[in-house]
Amino acid sequence: MKKIHIIGIIIVAVSIGVILSTLADAATYAEFAVVENNPGKEFQVVGTLAENSEITYDPKVNVELFTFNMVDNNGIEKKVFFHGAKPQDFERSEQVVVTGKLEDGEFHANKILMKCPSKYNNGNDTEFTEVKANS
């Protein structure tokens, strides 16, 4: 067997390893319904901040606890306990992705990714209120 063949086999084996490890490490997107049926398993939930959600953050009591209500893509609302400081400007977020799991019936998250109304996809409503008044 030539060296190149041995190398080829190693490359193929490692590549399979790469694919498997990515599939194993990949998280899963889920809705709250699925999260509730799988306590202790980590999921990423995509949704929005619930309207009129109570947003509590009292750093004097606990710097690393921040709670809010979130509505997932199926419209199910659930309280999220985020163990970290409240992200600046959280109220403005259009979409949030939280990573966490169900523990004792509560959803505990350790990661939040939020999308603010960026200039790329805003609806221009706020920007043109002035214009309406003028014309």
Added chain:
Amino acid sequence: MDIEYIGENIISGQLGNLLIILSFVCSTLAAFSYFKAINSSPLDGDTWKKMGRTFFLIHVVSIIGIVVVLFYLLFNHHFEYYYVWRHSSSDLAMRYVFSCFWEGQEGSFLLWSLWHAVLGVILMKTAKQWEAGTLAVVSTVQLLLGSMLLGVYVFDVQIGSNPFILLREHPDMINLPFVQNPDYLSFVEGTGLNPLLQNYWMTIHPPILFLGFALTLIPFAFAFASLVEKKYTEWLKPALPWTFAGIAILGLGVLMGGAWAYEALSFGGFWAWDPVENSSLVPWLILVGAGHLMLINKVKPNSMLSTYLFALFSFLLIMYSSYLTKSGILGETSVHSFADGLPGQLIFILLVLVVAAVSLLVLRYKSLPKQQTEEDLWSREFWMFLGALVLLISSFQITFSTSIPVINAIFGTNMAPPTEANAHYNSWQLPLATLISLFIGIGHYLKYKKTDKKQFLKDTAFSAIISLLIAIVVATQLQFQHYYHGLLMFAATYAVVANADYWLRILKGKIKKSGAAIAHIGFGLLLIGALISAGNKEIISVNNSGIEIKMNENENANKENIMLIKGDTVLMGNHFISYEGREKEGHNIYYKINYYQLDDNGEYDTKFQLRPFVQLNEQMGNVPEPATKHFWNKDIFTHVTYADLDDPALEDPNAFEEPDTNLVRVGDTLFATNSIIVVRGIDKNIDLESNNLQPTDIAVGLNLEAMNVKGLTFEAKPILVIRQNRLFSISSEVENLGLKFNFKNINTETGEFTILKQEKTSNASDFIIMQAIVFPYINILWLGCIIMTIGSIIAVINRIRYPKLKS
């Protein structure tokens, strides 16, 4: 219904549009002419080549014209143009106007095209017999990129997005009432630049990065042209300097992105395996592989298929990267959210290029030079080839994991990116980096074809032992947490030492052939810096006050943040830090954080002040920006994670909280949020008159001494007055500390005093939540980056100056 709009500058946009069409048409004609020139007879070929040149030069001039017009519109705040309105505002500092230019998709394609055009002209002047072939490819790519700027509709399909579309004609705006107002320009204001991009790095990072992107096109063009012309080995030599220039510039661009993230973003580090970072790192890795394969195949064309694949795919991966970042497919997986810009067209361009390159390679596969003899195990080419394969695996791993959203889109799966991105990527990339470093270390001591084993062992043993010692010392001194950190430390040190040894001992320190050795030293240092600064980074803002830890029993708790009330001092690492208050300057609120150390006398000695800030931005959200203190051997990174943006002083600066009652004796201490109060003793000699008391009153004062965190003391003396069997007290206030005391009673039997302590509400309400991280030896990373760039540039210059030089 024609409205006469006031104040619009229509002519500039029309000129811009004319130039866009001209540049598109000319790149098409240049591509056609140059392709014709390849296969024509010498006489016809010359005519076609001349035509190609003319068209390409007109194309270059038009691209420059488009850039000038767009800058002109941005500089003069012509908000009648959508792009200007979208990406700038009149209150924006002029130094950011460049960032406005390339913030949008149109501007970034334009910048990219501009670099292609400039490189194309250099190629035209230097490529000689390769001119027709390479410029045919460059022109074709230019016409594809140019189509991204057209902004025309063909059967309801939008092709390209035009930077000169008028605000009132943009599809999002067309139904808005302002369109009916002829004088709309008098009140329309631009939406401004994304606050994250208002940073000096964003002025220099994108042009360098895009120059790096553009440079990958040149090896692609040479490889493609050589396949068309069936001249399989002659292209390696002229393409080499371009490839190494690309390695230098693209590498610099990627690392500058890391520097920007480190300085301006708040994730705490220079690298986060973010999809956008990954997708520009991968083409660099492949380009490095291509450069090294080209070197060995220039000597002996034994692995031409691999060389072609690497040379072609570096550029194709740049195209894939621009699809990933600009199509919106990354969606919720990346913080860098870019436009949902024409994904269909981007896929189309990507597919055209991939299909063309791959099918041409398949077509020519049979006639490629075949391997003559098997490589010797003791040859340089064997190990360089293996090195390229390691880079390939590294690239494959990064690309595969980054492409999860694409995999979801194709297979309908529902995967999310790994939660622990760093752990996921590092588990692969650390061992691969270790392997590569070892290869870099031995590379120069291996000869082409066959190496004398004894000589090899003699040459390399010395640097191996030195490196092992260094690695052991570093790993024990810095207390490495994982054995594989130690392995990488050894391998990277070996890469540095072996190359330094080679340069100084074998090359005798001469510059002429030293490019490769110096670049490899830089790469080794870069890895060492990355390993130590990231592997040994220490979050010093750990919450270590007992109360909070109890609340934090949840295992998910991050425990990385700490609350600082104004005036508070907390021990973090080997510094005491205190929050001194906030200051508003322009759009920014600065939070002043002092770092102290105790001097020999036990006094607080201010070492430095950091001012992380929050940039207020109504339109796009407020953006916090960290501040970092740089020392030669470490950085202290300080970031305000959360702060009330309203000025607490406005609430009511003089309001006091509810008092708390304390029973104390002489010598006892009391605690306030910002100070320690010691009860010094009783003062019986109170001057009645000056306190407006009656001569019959009995008055006793209580001497209190309040010491703030910096050791400054303030005195207070509340007075207890006895007037005809009634007790009342005269309060005493320490204004500097926002404290008030009342002396309420004396218990003569126990000797205890009752005092009330009151604090100003503002004492506790001006607070920040912050994070502080120490990055040890991060300067080694930046040093390595600079040395690597310098080394690559030396290599490029020497290849151009001494074309006969053996590598």
